[in-house]
Amino acid sequence: MEFLRPASWGEALRAKADHPEAVPVAGGTDLLVELNFGHRRPDAILDLTRVPELAEWSRAPEQLRIGAGLPYARLIDELGGELPGLAAASRTVGSPQIRNRGTVGGNLASASPAGDALPPLLAGGAQVEVASVRGARTIPADEFCTGVKRNALAADELIAAVHCTPATGPEQFAKVGTRNAMVIAVCSFAISLHPARREVGTGIGSAAPTPRRARDAERLLGEELDWDGRGALPDALVSRFGELVAAAADPVDDVRGSAAYRRHALSVLARRTLQRVWHDHSSGRPECA
Known part of the structure; x- marks a missing residue:
C-alpha cells in the first residue's frame, strides 16, 4: 500500500x-x-x-465556506449559532474523540445513507465544492450521493469545501437509534424553515439508498403554513407532513430495523421536528431538540 502525504492543496490535487x-x-x-476489519x-x-x-472556514457575503477537513467539534463550537441544524447533527456523531477527528467532508466522501451530517446539508440547500487539476465545480448536496457509498466525484477529484447559507429560520435534526450518539442511525430527519422565501427544506437519512429530500412535504408546508400570522399548526397539516415524509423514503429491512419501522419512525420525527421549528418561528424562543 502506497502512502501519499501532500503538504499543500496543489500537491494534493496533483497526487x-x-x-x-x-x-x-x-x-x-x-x-x-474498514482497514482494521479487513473490509x-x-x-x-x-x-x-x-x-x-x-x-x-471562511465567510462570504451570503455563505459560509467550510473546509472539508474541519472537524465536527470545531463546527459545533464556531458555527453552531449560524448552522444550528448541522451543529445538532454533528453533536450526535460518535464520541468526543470522533468529533475531534471526523469531518463533514469525510461524511460526504463516504456517502453512507446513514451519514448524520447529510440530512441537514440537504435541508439547508448546501453546495459541495470539488476540485481537480482540471479546475473546480460545485455540486448540490442533494445530488452528491449517487448510491450506497457512491458519490459524484470524478476519479481525479477531491472535496474542497461545503458552502452553506447561514440559517434564516429555525432548524432541527433528530434521529432514531439505540443511543443518541455513538450509533448508526436507524433513520434521521432534518428540517429548515426559510421564512423570507416561504420555503421549507428537508433531509431524510438512513431510509433510502442515498440521503434525500421530501419534496412533496416541502411544497405542502410552503403553501399551507401561516407564515405571516404564525398561527398554531393544524393537526391535519402536521399529520399530512409526516405521511409525505414517510412516503418519500425508500427503506430496507436490516439488522437495525425493518422498512415498516423506518417509515413509521420518520413520520414521527417529521411531526416532532415540524412542531419544534414552528414553535421557534412563532414564539421566537428556541425549543430544545
Whole structure:
C-alpha cells in the first residue's frame, strides 16, 4: 500500500491526478475501521491532514465556506449559532474523540445513507465544492450521493469545501437509534424553515439508498403554513407532513430495523421536528431538540 502525504492543496490535487485510485483520508474515522476489519485494502492512501486550508472556514457575503477537513467539534463550537441544524447533527456523531477527528467532508466522501451530517446539508440547500487539476465545480448536496457509498466525484477529484447559507429560520435534526450518539442511525430527519422565501427544506437519512429530500412535504408546508400570522399548526397539516415524509423514503429491512419501522419512525420525527421549528418561528424562543 502506497502512502501519499501532500503538504499543500496543489500537491494534493496533483497526487490525486497521478494516483486516481488513492483513497483520501482526513479524520479516518470510517476508513480506518474498514482497514482494521479487513473490509478494504486500497492500493494507495492520500493523507490530507497536512493541507492547512482544508481545516479552515471562511465567510462570504451570503455563505459560509467550510473546509472539508474541519472537524465536527470545531463546527459545533464556531458555527453552531449560524448552522444550528448541522451543529445538532454533528453533536450526535460518535464520541468526543470522533468529533475531534471526523469531518463533514469525510461524511460526504463516504456517502453512507446513514451519514448524520447529510440530512441537514440537504435541508439547508448546501453546495459541495470539488476540485481537480482540471479546475473546480460545485455540486448540490442533494445530488452528491449517487448510491450506497457512491458519490459524484470524478476519479481525479477531491472535496474542497461545503458552502452553506447561514440559517434564516429555525432548524432541527433528530434521529432514531439505540443511543443518541455513538450509533448508526436507524433513520434521521432534518428540517429548515426559510421564512423570507416561504420555503421549507428537508433531509431524510438512513431510509433510502442515498440521503434525500421530501419534496412533496416541502411544497405542502410552503403553501399551507401561516407564515405571516404564525398561527398554531393544524393537526391535519402536521399529520399530512409526516405521511409525505414517510412516503418519500425508500427503506430496507436490516439488522437495525425493518422498512415498516423506518417509515413509521420518520413520520414521527417529521411531526416532532415540524412542531419544534414552528414553535421557534412563532414564539421566537428556541425549543430544545
